[in-house]
Amino acid sequence: MDMERRGVTIFLLSLALMGVLLFPGPGRAAEKVLRIAQQADCNGFDPQKITDVYTGTLLRQVYNGLVQPDENMIFQPDLAESWENPDDLTWIFKLRQGVLFHNGEEFTAEDVKYTFDRLFDPKTASPGVTHVREVDKVEIVDKYTIKITTKTPYAPLLANLGRYEFCMLNKKGVDAAGEDYNKMPVGTGPFTLESWRPGDSVVLKKFDKYFKGTPKVDKIIFRGIPEDATRVIEMESGGVDICMDFPPQDFERVKAEGKFVMYEKSALSTNYYGFNTSVKPFDDKRVRQALNYAVDVDALIDSLYFGLGVKSRGPMSDQVWGFDTSLPEDPYPYDVEKAKAMLAEAGYPNGFKTKLYASTQSLSRSTAEYFQGFFAEVGIEAEVVSLEWGAYLAETRKGADGMFTMGWSGTGDADGALTYLYDSQNIGSSNRVFWSDPKFDKMMYEGRTTLDPEKRKAIYKEAQTYFNEEVPIVLMLSRNLIAATTTKVKGFAIYPNQVYQLFNVSLDD
């Protein structure tokens, strides 16, 4: 065979091969791949090391917790089948039987114990520790029963354990991966990790032996696309099936076009502008109240959030368990004259100078600049100080000499929304308003040590009213979470805590 003929044969053979590869014959079912864009990249798969909700969503697909919030933030059994409190300090969790980890091991009480031991180990340095400081002991009762004892009666435990930091781990799985556990996770969840390309994408593959049944899609590809416009274009050009963190500026336009299914729901988190209440003039509640009147929050929501947010009626979002629905719709309506009068009464007829701290993130900065404008109207000269996130955290931990803006999600329970930020025991960590009010502290203490939900609700109701009166922050908003999906996507729901469960999501042909 001469060279030329051999060349032609090879060429034809490759064409045929390409044909086979490109056009699979009948009978080969196409893989169902769900493609999702979210705002941020994955930070890894070790749940005990993660602090962001975007990675939290990925963890939710790979792992399970003892309990898990549903899309209405109601805590549902997950790996725990049921639980009871024989006394105020004890929680007995009955575990689900026959649950398999991705490595084939059976999930038992040993794993729960191991998970907590690892979390509490200072070497792990887990941010999750903050939610279980009240836990005294975790003991194995039998193979499928675990006992958790708390130092004081601790009602929020369930909500805290529903966070992604408390995904259940398997000792063999963790040990086998060693230092690389972050990219070799072993969970009990509906999906296993197929590949992770940092900065780009994560591919999850369905786990056939998942205890709640086989997932409805074969694979999920998560892409972290930080640029808003790119995320939307990717959706519009058919590159993804679900666009989470849909940019508010494009919401109305895309909704009007009617090509996609748009989802919208109030977030669990609250954004606020905190006073450092330990310094003058913010130690005077009249000044704090006056400044609440001085800011037109509705205008802020309209312009910075494109109207996609709800003005706060109190310290926490209406998605949080314990939110008092009888709170006034608008506790501090925008009223410049009233603000001026109150400032004069507090001894500041000509205003004062202060600083508005913000992080370098653009929304944070814009909020500060908005406040600067509103404050100028009541005679307050505010300087905007913008710091990088790490420095911002350090500065506000020490106590900002002025005001600072932040957002907080908590756990879905009133304790998670209030105690961290406003209980004086957390000054120096999450209480950055340096508010130390024995009356409020007492309510927080009672709220978390009372196990009866109805009594708790009454306590938090009182606490929210009291908070609105003392108001150590300028009440701002809970933004709306937005997502868009193609019409093929079924079973999708927005989770107010931004940690999505996708097991029930399917993709029509």
Add this chain to the structure above:
Amino acid sequence: MWRYIFRRLLFLIPVLIGVSILIFAIIHLAPGDPAETLLGPSATAQDLEELREQLGLNESLTVQYFTFLINSLKGDFGRSIRTNNPVLEELLDRFEPSLLLAVCSMTLAIVVGLPLGVLAALRQNTWLDTFCNLTALLGFSIPGFWLGLMLMLLFSIMFPILPSSGYGSWEQLIMPAVVLGTNTMAVIARMTRSSMLEVVRQDYVRTAKAKGLNSRLILTRHILTNVLIPVVTVAGLNFGHMLGGVVITETVFSIPGIGRLIIDAIRFKDYPVVQGGILFFAFCLSLVNLGVDLLYALLDPRIKAQYRAS
């Protein structure tokens, strides 16, 4: 020649040590630390202290620096604080898209920019010259992020023939390469034009013409080799810059390049990644510079002779 290269490589050592000191000082003196960002707002002072101890942040800066330096010499840049992946692995992973993008856009810039410049100079003061100049001016002034978004609208939504973002296939490289290459193309075109205009007036070109050489030979042998020196300088500088990652293009097209990695690391105060990343970048830049200097020798025998002599 080899001695020259060897000497240049040897010179890299003090450069890299200098860079390492600088970057180490800058990142450690800037306020805030990784313990804060890693543990978030609800960490207690004790949690932070424990983590700092674990990360070795409580040691004196000198101790920390020398630990870093000695480990780096062994090729160990540590693990990322954010993802716990080995820094070198992360850098190499993220370098690939940046390198590929840089090579594609540079090729595009040269293939389009050089002829554009030559053409403009050869037909100076004609409509062709004006056209080339305008193209260059436009390419130079269009902001990358805008061009990127416009291309996406055009080729992903209106005429859906290209994927809008991401990395992994050659189709995904086209738009980012065009966006990134446009600016360099403009610079190369302008540089080539002005350099050409200077060279064509030189005595040796006139001599060549007087000898009766054909004009193509004059252009390729006598003019272009001399024109190329400043062009290579500009292209080299731009190429080095591209290797360090072009954050805006990478962000707009969601490409997992090294620029975004370093920016994210800086935001997160991920010291090992920032230090490793900048060192790596300095190393690449030095190599590109060396490459450019060697290209000079190839283009200009006088420079080659100089290298030999030194």
